[in-house]
Amino acid sequence: MATVDECRTALHELSDRMAEHAAEVGTKIDLDRPLACTIKDLGVSFHGRLTGGRLVDLTDGDDPKAKIRLTTTSDDLLALVAGQLDLAKSWASGRVSINANPFDLLKLRKLM
Structure with missing residues (x-):
């Protein structure tokens, strides 16, 4: 199990x-939404804001108003970021949960 600091x-x-990735896409990604990430096995959450293709103002704690919500385990988060776990496959298998508007998911996919 990964630590809170590693997450x-x-x-x-x-x-x-x-x-x-936003720079590579070359067009402006029109996605400005609050985002929350819950790490199930650690019982912690982080939140920030997706804007201009970046996750900014990342801080500890949940944001009940988050329009995009990612839920996973600490080890799966680290594997996703390291490129060892495919986001689409892990989402389809239930290892990662992403709750968002379908149009936001399409935009988010361009950034991942």
Whole structure:
């Protein structure tokens, strides 16, 4: 099981990767939504805001108003960020849960 600090670091790495992908897409990703990530096995949450292709203002705690919600385990989060776990396959198998508007999911997929 990963630690809370490792999960926090992984989310910051994910933010950097999303920013890189947004630059590669070359068009503005019109996605400005509050996001929350719950780590089931640690019983912790993080939240921030997706804007301009980046995850900004990342902080500890849940955001009940989050429009995009990711739920996973600490090890799966680290594996996703490291590229060892495919997001679509892990979502389809139930290892990762993403609750969001279908249009937001399509935009988010471009950033991942």
